[in-house]
Amino acid sequence: MNILLINPNTSDSVSDLIRAEAERSAAQGTQIEVITAPFGVAYIETRFEALIGAYAAAEVAAKHHERFDAVIVAAFGDPGLAGLREALPCPVTGLTEAALASASLLGQRFSIVAISQRIRAWYRETVQHIGLDGRLASIRGLDEPLADIGNVQGNQGERLIALAERCVDEDGADVIVLAGAPLAGLARCLRGRLPVPVVDGVSSAVRHVESLIALQPGKAVRGSFAPPPVKANQGLSPALERLLASRRHV
Amino acid sequence: MNILLINPNTSDSVSDLIRAEAERSAAQGTQIEVITAPFGVAYIETRFEALIGAYAAAEVAAKHHERFDAVIVAAFGDPGLAGLREALPCPVTGLTEAALASASLLGQRFSIVAISQRIRAWYRETVQHIGLDGRLASIRGLDEPLADIGNVQGNQGERLIALAERCVDEDGADVIVLAGAPLAGLARCLRGRLPVPVVDGVSSAVRHVESLIALQPGKAVRGSFAPPPVKANQGLSPALERLLASRRHV
Amino acid sequence: MNILLINPNTSDSVSDLIRAEAERSAAQGTQIEVITAPFGVAYIETRFEALIGAYAAAEVAAKHHERFDAVIVAAFGDPGLAGLREALPCPVTGLTEAALASASLLGQRFSIVAISQRIRAWYRETVQHIGLDGRLASIRGLDEPLADIGNVQGNQGERLIALAERCVDEDGADVIVLAGAPLAGLARCLRGRLPVPVVDGVSSAVRHVESLIALQPGKAVRGSFAPPPVKANQGLSPALERLLASRRHV
Amino acid sequence: MNILLINPNTSDSVSDLIRAEAERSAAQGTQIEVITAPFGVAYIETRFEALIGAYAAAEVAAKHHERFDAVIVAAFGDPGLAGLREALPCPVTGLTEAALASASLLGQRFSIVAISQRIRAWYRETVQHIGLDGRLASIRGLDEPLADIGNVQGNQGERLIALAERCVDEDGADVIVLAGAPLAGLARCLRGRLPVPVVDGVSSAVRHVESLIALQPGKAVRGSFAPPPVKANQGLSPALERLLASRRHV
Amino acid sequence: MNILLINPNTSDSVSDLIRAEAERSAAQGTQIEVITAPFGVAYIETRFEALIGAYAAAEVAAKHHERFDAVIVAAFGDPGLAGLREALPCPVTGLTEAALASASLLGQRFSIVAISQRIRAWYRETVQHIGLDGRLASIRGLDEPLADIGNVQGNQGERLIALAERCVDEDGADVIVLAGAPLAGLARCLRGRLPVPVVDGVSSAVRHVESLIALQPGKAVRGSFAPPPVKANQGLSPALERLLASRRHV
Amino acid sequence: MNILLINPNTSDSVSDLIRAEAERSAAQGTQIEVITAPFGVAYIETRFEALIGAYAAAEVAAKHHERFDAVIVAAFGDPGLAGLREALPCPVTGLTEAALASASLLGQRFSIVAISQRIRAWYRETVQHIGLDGRLASIRGLDEPLADIGNVQGNQGERLIALAERCVDEDGADVIVLAGAPLAGLARCLRGRLPVPVVDGVSSAVRHVESLIALQPGKAVRGSFAPPPVKANQGLSPALERLLASRRHV
Structure with missing residues (x-):
C-alpha cells in the first residue's frame, strides 16, 4: 500500500514529525510519503488559514494522488477533506476525523488538547461538522504563543500533560486526543503518563486508511460523495483540471 | 456605501443576475460592484467545487476589498465566508447566511428550494454550520440537470413554484428560501404566487450588510474572529500576502 | 416608513431610551413611534411578567398597528412576538430575535449580557425557541438588584464591560449582545471598549424591519403564520376583536 | 384535595368534557372544579390565540387559586403554564406537559393526534419547549375544519383511530397522545382499539397533580421559578395585583 | 394495588430504605413488596455493574411479576427498564425515569445530586437516553468513597445539601433530584432546607405507577414495546423462559 | 494477535457466518475465535433480548478474555459493550460501533439496512447512544419474518439491495451499513452492485481492534471507563467474580 500524507502547512519540520509517526504506525509493507503544501502558512x-490550506491540499492531491492507494490531509481541522472525498478515487481521511474515530472506540467522551488557544474555535467547528460534539468533553489549549512550531513537544510536554489531567478530572474525558500535526508522535510518549487512553491523528489516520483499503467498501457513484458533475471550468492548474475531468461514473 | 459582491462561480451570466438584483435591492446611494471569480467552475x-470557490473568493476579496465598505460572497453555500470574516476589516456575509437571517425574522420554519438534487447535501451542511437546522423544514431541488445556468428562471419557474408549494403543504415551511445565485431576483417575481413569504440571498445580503455598516458593531480584536496571527507564509499572491500582513490588532 | 415600537414594560423612562436609540438607528425618512404598555410591570x-407583557403588547398592537408599516416588540425576550407575527398584516420582530439576527452575521458564538441574574432563565428559553442555542456561548447578568431601571447605564456601565470581557475570554464569545431595553443605546457607547463586535436589540430591530419592508417578502396565507382562523370569541377589547375579524386570506 | 382546571378556551361544552374526564380520573376524595375563561376564543x-388564553388563564388563576391545592391549565399547548408555575404557591401543570409525562413512562417515542392541521405547529413548539422533541415520532391532525368543537369525538372518532394507526405503523410511535381538551375522555374509549398505549391530557394532569400534592416537593424560593420579584405595576386586575404582591420568599 | 420494587443491588440495608420510603409514599390500600437481587454487586x-443488575432485575421480575400490578426497578440508572417494559404485561418504571417525570412537572432545569463521583457518567447517559439532557443543569456527586452504603444519609446529609445549593446557585437548577436508592427518603427530610423543590426516585416511582394503573393506558401489541417475538431460546431460567413464551399478541 | 468474537445470539449458524467473515477480514497472523452465547435467544x-445477550456476552468475556488481545461483541446493537469496556483489560468493540466508525470515514450520512422491522427501534437507540444520530439518514428493514436466521443472505439478497437503493435515492445516504450478524460477509458480495460504499460490522470490528492493538492507546485507570471499584458481590459465576476482583489500578 502507498499512502500520501499532505501537510497543508508549509513547515517542513512539521512534515518531518508527520513522516516519522506515520512510518512508526504503518503496517509492514505500507509505503509512506509526505508532501508539504507548496503555498500557505506555517x-x-x-x-482563513484553513481555507488556504484546503486549496493547497487540493492542488497536491490533484497532482499526486494517482500514485497512491489513499490520501490523508495531515492537519487537525481536516482542511479540504470533504471536498477531496468527493473528488478522489481513493479513500481519504484527515487527522481530526481519524483521531475521533479512534477515540469513539475507546470511551464515551473525549477531550482535545491543542497547541494554542486560538485554534480551539476551529477545532470545535470541526468536531461539530463530524457530528460528535455530543461526546466532546472539552478542548483545552496551551496559553502561550509557540516559539518553534517544529519543537513544540520538547518545550511543552509537561504542560500538555497537565492540560490532559484537567480534561479527565474536571471535564469528564474518557479519552484524550492530542491535536495538531506538530504533536505527531507525542501520544506514543505520553501513554504511560496519562490516566486514560490517548490517541493521535497521524497514527490513527494511517491505520484507518489501511483498514479502508483492506475493507474495499467501494466508491460512491451516486449521492453527495459521487464525483462532482462535469461542467465548464477555467483558470485551474492542469492537475485540478485533470481531476475534475476524470469523473468515473459515466 | 460601496458593496462588493464576489461571484465564486465563473459564470458572467450569473454575475449579471446578481448585479441586477443587488442594484434593485440596495438603498439609495449604495454602489454595487460584482466581480466574477477568475478561476473555478461554472x-x-x-x-469540492466550494473549496475551489472559497479560494477564488479569497483572492478577489484580498485584491479588491480595500475599496469597499462590505463584502458579500455571492453564492449560496457561502464558500469561504467564515475565513473572510476573520481576515477582512469590513462586514462580510454570504447568500445562505443572509437569506436565513431574513427567514428567521419571518417565520419559525423555512424550506430551501434549489436548482439541483446534488446541491442539497452541501446546502444542508451549510444550514447545520449556521446552527439553524432545527428550523429547516426541508430542502427540495429540481430534478433535471440545468441546460443553461444563466437562464434557469425562465425555464424552470413553474417547477420551482410547485416545489415551494410542497414545502409549505407537506413539509410545514413558514418561509421559502430561493437558493442559488442563478435564482437571484426570482423571489421578487414569485411573491404574489406563493402562500408564504419568500426570501432571496442577494437582496437579503445587500440589505443586511447595509445594516451592519450602519450599526457599526465594531470588528473583533480578540476571540476567534480576530485577524489570523502574523506568521510565516509562502507562495501566496501579493494580495493574499498583503491581507495576512495587515493585521490590525497590535 | 412608519415603525411602531411597543414597550411591554410600563416604564416611561425605558420608552425614552428606546425612542432615542430607535431614532438614532433609523434610516432617513423613517418615522419612529414608541408606545408604552398601558398595563403590566415596570x-x-x-x-409570568412576560405573559402579562405579551397581552399588553397585543392590545397596543391591535389598537395601533394600522398606522404603521412594521411593529417591534421592544423588550428582550420578545413577549408575544410569535403570536403577533400571525395576527398582524405587517412585519413584526422583537429585540432578542433582531439582536440575534445581527449577531449571527458577525461571528459564530455570542454571549448575552443582561441586567439581572433572574432574567437569564427567560433569555435562555428565548434563545432556545429561536433555535440558536447551539451558538450561545453564555448569558451573564449583573449581580445586584437595579436601583433605577431608567438609569442602569450610568450606574452599571463598567460592570457590564467587565461581564462582556469575561464572555469573550472565558466563554468564547465572538459577539456580545447587550440585552434588555434599559440598555438601549449602550452598545453604541461601548464599541471601542470591547474586544469583539457588540449589538443592541433596538437598533437591530429598527434596521431589520426597514429591510423587511424593503424586501417585501409577502405575508403568509397558508402555514402556521397565516392569520388565525375566524371563530367565535368573547370578552375581548374592540381592537383585539377587530384584529381577529380582519383575516385576510379568504 | 381540591383541584382547579382552567379552560383557557371560552367553550362551555369543552369545559363539560374536561370536567367529566377529570372526575372520572380523580382519586376518591379529590374535588374537581372547572372554570371557563371569561374572555378569549372558542x-x-x-x-396568537394561545397568548390570549394565557392571559385569561392567569386572570382565572389569580382570582381563584387560593381555594385550591393545585391548578391545571386545561388546554393542550399549556398556555401560560411556565408563568403560572412561577406565580402560584401550589403545583401547576398543563395538558401537554402532563400527557408527555405519562407517555414518557410508557414507551420511548410518542405521536400526538390532534384535531386540526393548523394546531400542529403550536404543539410542536410546545413539545420542543418541554425538551422531548427527540422522542416525538410525529404529530398528525384531522384534515377538515371542525363543525362542532364540543362534539368532535362522535364525529371524528374513526378518523382519529386511523391517524393513530399510521403514527404506530409509519412513524414508529410507541405511545399515542390524544391532544386537545375537546378530546378529553376519548382515550378511555379507544384503549382496546389501538395497538399501543394511549394517554390523555386531562386524566394525566389530574393524576400527576394529585401525586405532586402527595409528594410535597416544596416550592422554589430561589432560582427561575421563585415568585417574580416585587416591583411597580399598574393597570392590572385586583386579582393579578394581589398575586404579584403576595411573594412568599421574603 | 400490589407493587413490586426490585432492588438490583444486593444490599438488604438499601432494600430496607426503599421499602420504608415506598410505604410512606404509597396511596392507602397499595401493597408494597421489595425483593433484593439474588446476585450482583452491593x-x-x-x-458493567448495571449490566449485571439488569439481568438480576429481569430474573426477579420474570419470577415474581405475576403477583403484581406494576414493577419498579429500584435503582437510579434504571438497569433493565426498557427491556422489562417490553416483556412484562404490567406498567414498569425506574427511579431515574420516575424522578425525572416528577422534576419535569416542577421546573425547567434540574440537577442530580449523587452519592459518588464515579456514578455520574452512568447517570448522564441515563438522562440522555430519556431524552431530557437539554434540561439537565448538572450532576454533582459526593467526593469520598462511601463507608456504609446503608447509612449514607446520616453521614453525608450536610454535604448533600451543600451540593444541592451549588446546583441551584451555580448551575441554574430549578429542581433537585436526589439520586440513588441509598438516598431513598432523604428528600422528604430535606424539603424545608433546600431553596427549590426536591424529588426522590422511590416516592416518584410509586406514585407514578399507581397513576399508570389507574389510567389504564393499555399495553403495546405492535411497535417497539410489544413483547419480543417468539423464537428459539436456550439456557435460561424457567422463569425467563416462561416470560418469553407468554407473548400476548397472537 | 488473538481476537475473540462473542456471538450473543445462541445460533451456531450465525457464529459460522461471523467466523468466516472475520477470517476473511483479518490481517495475516491474526487468530480469530468465535464463541456462541451459552444461553439466550436465537x-x-x-x-429485552439484548439485556439477556449482554449478560451472556459478559459471562463469555469473563471466562475467556485472558487468552485474547481484543474482544468483539458480535451482534449489531452492541449488547453489553460499554460495560465490557470498563471491565476488560483489552480493547473491546461491537458491530454497530465499528461499522459506524467505518461509515464515518466514508461519507457524511449513512443508512442502516436491517433484517427485520422490529429491530429498527433498538438500532436507532444504539446509534443515538453512539452520538451519531445527526448523521443517520434512515434505518430500513425487511418486512417479512425470517424463515432461517442462518440463511438470510441467500433468501433476501435482492430485497436488501432494493432497500439500500432507496436509502441512497430517497433518504440521502452516502454510505450503507449492512446490519446484523446474520448479514456478515454480505457487504463483500454487494459492493459492485450498490451506488455508494457499503460497510459491515464484523469486518470493520476486526480491522478496528487490530488497529487499537497496534496503536496501544492505553487503558483507563481514572474516569468512567476505569474498572469498576472493588466492592462486595454475591451469586456471580466464578469468572465474573474473578473479573470484578482483578481491578488493575491500585
Missing part, C-alpha cells in the same frame, strides 16, 4: 490555526 | 454544487 | 424579568 | 389553535 | 455505580 | 431483535 501553521494553520484559523478558518 | 456553477458550484459540491463540496 | 420591568419584565420572568415568565 | 378553541385555541394558534400562537 | 451498589451499582458503573455500566 | 436472534436478538429487542431491548
